[in-house]
Amino acid sequence: MTAKALMLQGTGSDVGKSVLTAALCRIAKRRGLSVAPFKPQNMSNNAAACASGGEIGRAQALQALACGLEPHTDFNPVLLKPETDKRAQLVVHGKAIGAMEAAHYMAHRGDLMDRVMESFERLAAAHDIIMIEGAGSPAEINLRARDIANMGFARRAGVPVCLIGDIDKGGVIAGLVGTKTVLDPADAAMITGFLINKFRGDPALFDDGVTAIEEKTDWPCFGVIPWLKATSHLPAEDAVVLERPAALSGGQLKIAAPMLSRMANFDDADPLKQEAGVEFEWVRPGRPIPRDADVIILFGTKSTLGDLGFLREQGWDHDIIAHARGGGRVLGICGGYQMLGKRIADPDGVDGEPGEAPGLGLLNVETQMTGRKQVAPASAHCSQTGAFVSGYEIHTGRTTGQDTARPMFDLAGAIEGARSANGRIEGTYLHGAFSSDVFRRDWLQRAGGVADAGYSHAAAIERALDELADGVEASVDIDRLFSLARQPGWKPTPG
Known part of the structure; x- marks a missing residue:
């Protein structure tokens, strides 16, 4: 069996790639598909331990939970854990292999592509569909050489990409259109459409914005996803979320x-x-x-x-x-x-x-x-x-x-x-x-x-995953999006 695969990339960090990947994993599971998450390269100090003894990013552990799977090192074959502003511990297939300066890693990360593909191919042989999460943004074209996280992986593996823009940050039209503008044409051809995430208010108010993006990129929109409260009950991987003001509960x-x-x-x-x-x-x-x-x-x-x-x-x-x-x-x-x-x-x-x-x-x-x-x-x-x-x-x-x-x-x-x-x-x-x-x-x-005797944390996470999946399914053309998934080796049609 060779799974079909679909990759989610974003116009930037923290646009919702991780939680949307989890949502699509849960939707696929509820449709009776054997689904697994995959992130070629992650950078995070939030890690999860696998039964095999290795570690992966916690976002991939949450995505595994959405799939009904135990965490596995193949879900995140390359993990970078920052130690200083310029150095990080390198974890490959779950095992720490030493610390590396950022410049050295950037110059040699392409050497890890074969290790990434080993994990991806094992997953593709065991499941119906793989939901893949990119890292950062493909628009960071200064990082394109030797890339293993975004278009470098998509091109090597032959998997189509859906691009995510975060409207809550502002500038979503510029982010999506700008991404198309700066990408190499062969990279841009891997993108089959886009999603708008974290919309507050009536989505119909952004219809003209969607039309403008579609006209300027030739990419179709698969949905405008509202700000979903369920995300606040799910663990966050990126420390950037800690910078946002949070309401205090007023507990004793x-x-x-x-x-x-x-x-x-x-x-x-x-x-x-x-x-x-x-x-x-x-x-x-x-x-x-x-x-x-x-x-x-x-x-x-x-x-x-x-x-x-x-x-x-x-x-x-x-x-x-x-x-x-x-x-x-x-x-x-x-x-x-x-x-x-x-x-x-x-x-x-x-x-x-x-x-x-x-x-x-x-x-x-x-x-x-x-x-x-x-x-x-x-x-x-x-x-x-x-x-x-x-x-x-x-x-x-x-x-x-x-x-x-x-x-x-x-x-x-x-x-x-x-x-x-x-x-x-x-x-x-x-x-x-x-x-x-x-x-x-x-x-x-x-x-x-005083603790709430009726609160179960595990049940709350499961409930939040289902609510997240419900919200995404209600606002996205899931059938159309899933139909884009292809077996590895896919190449876009010229023109």
Whole structure:
């Protein structure tokens, strides 16, 4: 069996490619098709662990869920995890193979195309249809040479492209028409039509805009998709979404989380943000952590020492220490856990620049970075209540010290994490713990909050995926769009 495939590319980043790919995956699944997601190259510090031990972007894990599949490394064969502004860890087929300067990667990324095609061909042999997500925009023609993420992949694999424009950002006509203008004609010929995303109001008001785009590009429009509320209940992969103001719930328990410069897996916060009894606030750089916070959470980071320095530059170290001394609660997850200790040493630079630094000293533990990276799904039990927790680990480093004698979790018979003597300072390497409903409710109650006994995070995600699919199906000519999918090797008809 060789699957048909369709690729979604965008006029820019954050135009909705990830969620629309998830929506099309769920629609295909509901139509009885065996569907799989695929993103040739992703750049994100939000990663998901696969059962095989590898990691992929979390957007592809969500898309897999939409397909009814477990995460697999073939869904995202190349993942870049930024460590600094100019360097990223390169993950290929789920395995970290080292850090690479941006200029070096750009010069050699074409060498990875064969690895990308290996994954794509395995998926094409096992499914009916593959929904492919591009990265950034094909209009970035300065990046076209050796491209493996957009038109470079579409041309090599022979798959048609649907282009997405985000009207909420403004300039959608210029974005779509401009893309056609700057593309090489052979690349532009791969695009079979476009979608308008995130429209607010009456779509009929944009009929003239659609006509103008169609006339200037010769591409048909497959639909104008409204702003869908379901997207707010789905995990976001790009940290850019954290820059947008978010309404606070006004819940009785206030949780504050500093926005670190290389923050990773921040979707750990999503289940907490959905609780009606929680007021959750991301603290932007340049602002103090609110003094009235009940809990401060330090989330994961791709570069612990780098973000520890960033945290101190913001003065957040003083805020956190004062909060703890005043009896407040602090939780560190992964890199945040490491920061809570007395010392972090990374002599070989396996997690960023080499070096060592004192931590915040709130937990009596120390961390030594090692070359071995732990990546795996994990099941555990809360050491205090016995509540079952399903999550995953993605980290380098080994943390030891007296406070590990009071672990947060029992992980397959081994202790995991640490707690202070008064129990108010906690740290763990386990991501995704708050998605486990019983544990989340118990933890919130210990912190002085009230949890919604009727809220199931997993059920809410499934419901949001179905609502997303409903909204897209109602506004897009799905039959026409799906009819564009072709078996690999497709080439557009000349003229």
